[in-house]
Amino acid sequence: MADQTNFDELYKEWKMKTEELMNRFPEKKEQFKTSSDIEVDRLYTPETVDEGYIEKLGFPGMYPYTRGIQPTMYRGRTWTMRQYAGFGSAEETNKRFRYLLDQGQTGLSVAFDLPTQIGYDSDDPMAKGEVGKVGVAIDSLEDMEALLHKIPLDKVSTSMTINAPAAVLLAMYIVVAEKQGVSPEKISGTIQNDILKEYIARGTYIFPPKPSMRLITDIFAFCSKNVPRWNTISISGYHIREAGSTAAQELAFTIANGMAYVDAALDAGLKIDEFAPRLAFFFNGHNQFFEEVAKFRAARRIWAKIMKEKYGAKKEKSLQLRFHTQVAGSTLTAQQPDNNIVRVTIQALAAVLGGTQSLHTNARDEALALPTEDSARIALRTQQIIANESGVTDTVDPLGGSYYIESLTDEIEKKVEEYLEKINDLGGAVSAVEQGYMQREIHQAAYETQKKIESGEEIVVGMNKFTLEDEPKPELHRVDPELQRKQTEKLKSVRENRDQNRVSARLDELRQGAKGTDNLMPLIINCVRDYCTVGEICGVLREEFGEYTGV
Amino acid sequence: MEKTIRVLIAKPGLDGHDRGALVIAQALRDYGMEVIYTGLRQTPAQIAASAIQEDVDVIGLSCLSGAHNELFPEIVELLKERGADDIIVVGGGVIPWEDIPFLESRGIKKVFTPGTPTKDTAVFIEKAVYERDGVDMSKKEPPKKIDHIGIAVKSLEEALPFYANDMHLKLEAIEEVQSEGVKVAFLKVGETRIELLEALSDDSPIAKFIEKRGEGIHHVALGVDNIEERLNELKQNGVSLIHETPVNGAGGAKIAFLHPKASRGVLYELCEKEKKEDE
Numbered sequence: 001m002a003d004q005t006n007f008d009e010l011y012k013e014w015k016m017k018t019e020e021l022m023n024r025f026p027e028k029k030e031q032f033k034t035s036s037d038i039e040v041d042r043l044y045t046p047e048t049v050d051e052g053y054i055e056k057l058g059f060p061g062m063y064p065y066t067r068g069i070q071p072t073m074y075r076g077r078t079w080t081m082r083q084y085a086g087f088g089s090a091e092e093t094n095k096r097f098r099y100l101l102d103q104g105q106t107g108l109s110v111a112f113d114l115p116t117q118i119g120y121d122s123d124d125p126m127a128k129g130e131v132g133k134v135g136v137a138i139d140s141l142e143d144m145e146a147l148l149h150k151i152p153l154d155k156v157s158t159s160m161t162i163n164a165p166a167a168v169l170l171a172m173y174i175v176v177a178e179k180q181g182v183s184p185e186k187i188s189g190t191i192q193n194d195i196l197k198e199y200i201a202r203g204t205y206i207f208p209p210k211p212s213m214r215l216i217t218d219i220f221a222f223c224s225k226n227v228p229r230w231n232t233i234s235i236s237g238y239h240i241r242e243a244g245s246t247a248a249q250e251l252a253f254t255i256a257n258g259m260a261y262v263d264a265a266l267d268a269g270l271k272i273d274e275f276a277p278r279l280a281f282f283f284n285g286h287n288q289f290f291e292e293v294a295k296f297r298a299a300r301r302i303w304a305k306i307m308k309e310k311y312g313a314k315k316e317k318s319l320q321l322r323f324h325t326q327v328a329g330s331t332l333t334a335q336q337p338d339n340n341i342v343r344v345t346i347q348a349l350a351a352v353l354g355g356t357q358s359l360h361t362n363a364r365d366e367a368l369a370l371p372t373e374d375s376a377r378i379a380l381r382t383q384q385i386i387a388n389e390s391g392v393t394d395t396v397d398p399l400g401g402s403y404y405i406e407s408l409t410d411e412i413e414k415k416v417e418e419y420l421e422k423i424n425d426l427g428g429a430v431s432a433v434e435q436g437y438m439q440r441e442i443h444q445a446a447y448e449t450q451k452k453i454e455s456g457e458e459i460v461v462g463m464n465k466f467t468l469e470d471e472p473k474p475e476l477h478r479v480d481p482e483l484q485r486k487q488t489e490k491l492k493s494v495r496e497n498r499d500q501n502r503v504s505a506r507l508d509e510l511r512q513g514a515k516g517t518d519n520l521m522p523l524i525i526n527c528v529r530d531y532c533t534v535g536e537i538c539g540v541l542r543e544e545f546g547e548y549t550g551v
Numbered sequence: 552m553e554k555t556i557r558v559l560i561a562k563p564g565l566d567g568h569d570r571g572a573l574v575i576a577q578a579l580r581d582y583g584m585e586v587i588y589t590g591l592r593q594t595p596a597q598i599a600a601s602a603i604q605e606d607v608d609v610i611g612l613s614c615l616s617g618a619h620n621e622l623f624p625e626i627v628e629l630l631k632e633r634g635a636d637d638i639i640v641v642g643g644g645v646i647p648w649e650d651i652p653f654l655e656s657r658g659i660k661k662v663f664t665p666g667t668p669t670k671d672t673a674v675f676i677e678k679a680v681y682e683r684d685g686v687d688m689s690k691k692e693p694p695k696k697i698d699h700i701g702i703a704v705k706s707l708e709e710a711l712p713f714y715a716n717d718m719h720l721k722l723e724a725i726e727e728v729q730s731e732g733v734k735v736a737f738l739k740v741g742e743t744r745i746e747l748l749e750a751l752s753d754d755s756p757i758a759k760f761i762e763k764r765g766e767g768i769h770h771v772a773l774g775v776d777n778i779e780e781r782l783n784e785l786k787q788n789g790v791s792l793i794h795e796t797p798v799n800g801a802g803g804a805k806i807a808f809l810h811p812k813a814s815r816g817v818l819y820e821l822c823e824k825e826k827k828e829d830e
Binding site for chain 2: 203443
């Protein structure tokens with residue numbers, strides 16, 4: 001009966017903690033009820049506590065956080081609805097952002113075009129054809145000012161999908177906020193800043209691993225002192241999964257990468273509880289509903305254990321794995337694109353039942369082009385329907401205790417631990433990436449999936465079964481083909497109107513910094529303030545750090 | 552005579568999504584082609600140069616970033632400038648349907664949209680290369696399966712119970728084939744069949760076979776397409792044939808027998824059936 005006593009004590013502790021929290025952040029309603037007038041409890045627990053419940057599940061908001069990181073979860077506050085958007089010019093994207101905010105979106109998420117993500121200016125020969133295509137083109141501070149025009153940076157949190165040049169774009173954000181009169185400690189948001197998964201799966205790397213890791217730890221150190229509300233990294237399984245991995249691989253490789261960042265930060269002299277609370281994660285919401293829910297729950301448990309047992313983190317926030325979810329773009333079909341709305345709904349529901357902190361729902365036409373405004377709106381509405389109509393938010397971790405879910409959660413955890421051991425044997429994530437280990441594992445899984453789809457073993461509705469003879473051709477979003485020219489002209493005028501001597505001096509200071517060991521963030525901030533471009537700043541760093549060329 | 556097709560799979564531009572490129576590369580390799588993958592971030596000039604240097608037959612371009620309209624045609628142009636426009640260029644990725652006619656008008660031979668089975672891509676490439684090289688594709692296809700195995704019996708009535716009752720094979724049909732002087736019974740085994748043959752008269756080949764060698768395996772039938780052209784090719788290659796043109800066989804199939812001396816003692820039949828036969 002020791003278990004029962006233990007449980008009762010913890011339950012009391014949890015209740016107190018919950019009440020304390022609710023004094024500060026009350027729940028949305030006094031009472032939650034079903035249509036039949038049945039009152040919905042905040043949390044459901046087993047009637048008799050079996051062995052392992054406390055160790056494996058515990059209570060939401062308490063170690064090991066399997067059931068969620070807050071005691072009240074969505075009864076207190078719904079997840080952040082954060083739709084990734086960005087295309088064409090900064091002005092055009094600003095318009096879409098303000099449209100999305102008007103439609104009830106609660107956070108921004110910036111997509112940058114590929115030249116920006118790989119540190120080339122719009123007039124670089126390498127940028128040909130790519131300017132403004134998959135996101136917004138940012139060359140200098142002037143573009144960033146236009147992008148964030150009339151958006152209150154003290155109120156809106158902004159996520160930026162930027163990795164290799166993350167320091168540069170964060171620096172621009174800080175300077176634009178300053179110009180709005182918002183100090184760095186007031187701004188909040190996330191930079192992706194996860195270079196290891198770029199080598200593994202996403203491909204927008206610039207520098208080799210070692211200097212890349214330095215840039216990352218420089219950002220950790222700078223932000224822990226100056227930009228405390230900023231999530232300095234979003235350790236991403238999303239792209240690993242998109243590249244074809246299994247759910248267990250997604251989780252394992254992401255956590256292995258997370259540990260590599262923690263190790264690098266510790267090596268750079270940072271204290272675990274200084275930076276660990278600002279680590280965020282980013283996962284994929286994929287098709288297999290229950291496995292996905294289990295994946296998210298396992299992720300929290302695994303990370304909490306690692307942070308506590310391996311790294312000796314003390315702060316609660318260091319132990320809590322917070323994550324953003326985007327549903328799986330690679331599951332969308334070009335055929336019968338409206339079917340994708342249904343896929344997105346199921347995938348998003350899994351993320352919600354898995355306790356996500358924020359969510360991006362894909363638009364139905366993303367297998368064909370960037371989403372139209374209509375498609376983007378339906379995507380947002382999908383999560384609004386889940387949040388406001390389905391009732392799944394009325395209790396915390398509603399699937400907790402399901403035999404199937406708990407068993408899957410355990411199994412995923414076991415598989416992840418096996419992978420982590422293997423990666424550890426290879427010398428950690430950085431070394432495993434350099435040896436191409438994760439890349440090979442993912443490729444193999446991707447090829448197996450493809451073969452199953454082609455043999456019909458795996459059914460994709462509308463594509464290899466239930467197909468239509470004559471596919472209707474929906475209207476698609478088009479990026480202005482003149483954009484590259486316009487953006488290049490704009491850049492030319494920025495170059496003509498800035499103080500060239502100051503630009504040279506700032507870039508030279510950056511070069512000296514890169515040769516040494518000083519934190520590069522203040523130097524980069526100085527550069528962007530004087531309108532050095534993304535391409536110029538990354539150009540200097542390329543010369544000093546070298547370029548990564550793949551495995 | 553058998554040529555190994557060489558393919559360059561390339562990622563033009565800055566797009567880092569190479570799941571599709573890698574999957575296609577592997578699938579083409581499994582199909583028997585030699586495949587070179589460029590890796591990420593190749594400029595059109597680099598791709599054209601690699602293709603020429605590697606002496607490939609085909610370039611497969613993959614782009615998911617929307618830069619295809621700029622980058623794909625530039626590669627075709629560069630090949631033309633360097634006198635290498637016999638290299639066939641195909642592409643895939645996230646390519647809006649409305650861009651496909653433009654790309655095709657600029658020399659992209661085919662754009663494969665998401666969801667295209669890799670086998671279709673491989674077959675298309677193979678056909679395009681053979682067509683360019685003036686190779687007749689029809690003879691290239693290997694026989695598809697063993698259509699049936701023919702067994703000579705004295706009496707269907709006596710032989711059938713063993714197959715149907717003891718072996719649990721399903722009797723599909725019994726019919727008379729006048730041209731060969733036989734009555735046949737088909738028993739299905741997976742996609743193949745056992746064909747039991749009973750002579751209709753004493754001068755039927757089956758009667759002579761049984762007289763000479765007793766009951767037993769009589770022939771092996773291979774399922775093929777384009778039976779006429781295949782027979783012509785065999786004739787040209789000096790293979791001796793019993794039927795130089797097809798005759799009507801059981802089930803409306805077109806059939807022809809090869810002479811057993813061509814295959815060291817086994818009697819082979821080629822057999823072409825209507826498409827709907829394939830499940």
